[in-house]
Amino acid sequence: MPFDLVIYDCDGTLIDSETLYSEVSLVLCHEIGLTQWTIEDYNANLVGIPLADGFKVIEAALGRPLPADFESRIEDGVAARLESELRALPGVREALPLLAGRRCVASSTSPAPLRRNLGLAGLLEFFDPHVFSASQVARGKPAPDVFFFAAAQMVVEPASCLVLEDSVPGVQAARAAxxxxxxFTGTAHDKAHMRERLLATGAAGVIDTYGDWPGEAARLAELHAA
Structure with a gap:
């Protein structure tokens, strides 16, 4: 039998906004003195967790509090690029209708930017109104709260859910739920290394493109029914 619900992360899984956030944020990190950080450091430490938790990581690395306007400068910098650069990842629109079961989004991004980004990428219509954020629960990923919340809102059992995630914290959260x-490694800089990390964290499989998604979902649905 198919899964009752397919849950998608958003950034790095449906759209490539992670790249924009990392590039803008890294420039600002360098400006405030965290000059030793590279894009690899940013991705390894911050991708997949809520922005507020990421700021704590940056503060710890910097050794002092962040400027009061740090978040607004990031959001302004990203917003300036979103309109012209944000796109759905290749194959998303074609793959979504091919999967049986209902679908929703469960992301670390706060609700307003999350819905905005899905809208800009032309994907909101596939999920609306079932778009859920970690800011609606007590703890962000890697805690399972946002996945439990999504399942409860959709009135399905967690064990009947299939999740697509691009980050280690996201996989940890889904497994904990x-x-x-x-x-998903479609946006990873080092796909082979990320594949190893996701599998080691508990992913049942890894795909590189959305062309592989319907087949992988069908394979796991068969195992789920066994």
């Missing part, structure tokens, strides 16, 4: 999860 008792959900089956597939890793």
């Amino acid at each position: 008792g959900m089956q999860v597939v890793g």
Whole structure:
């Protein structure tokens, strides 16, 4: 039997906004003195967790509090690029209708930017109104709260959910919720290394492109029914 619900992360899984956030944020990190950080450092430490938790990581690395306007400068810098640069990842629109079961989004991004980004990428219509954020729960990923919340809102059991995630914290959160999860490496800089990390964290499989998604979901649905 198919899964009752397919849950998608957003940034780095449906759209490539992670790249924009990392590039803008890294410039600002350098400006405030965290000059030793590279894009690899940023991705390894911050991708997949809520922005507020990421700021704590940056503060710890910097050794002092962030400027009061740090978040607004990031959002302004990203917003300036979103309109012209944000796109749905290749194959998303074609793959979504091919999967049986209902679908929703469960992301670390706060609700307003999350819905804005999905709208700019032309994907909101596939999920609306079932778009959920970690800011609606007590703890962000890697805690399972946002996945439990999404399942409850959609009135399905966590064990009947399949998740697509691009980050280690996201896979950890899905597994902690008792959900089956597939890793996605379509936006990873080092796909082979990320594949290893996602599998080691508990992903049941890893795909590189959305062309592989319907087949992988069908494979896991068969195992789920066994």
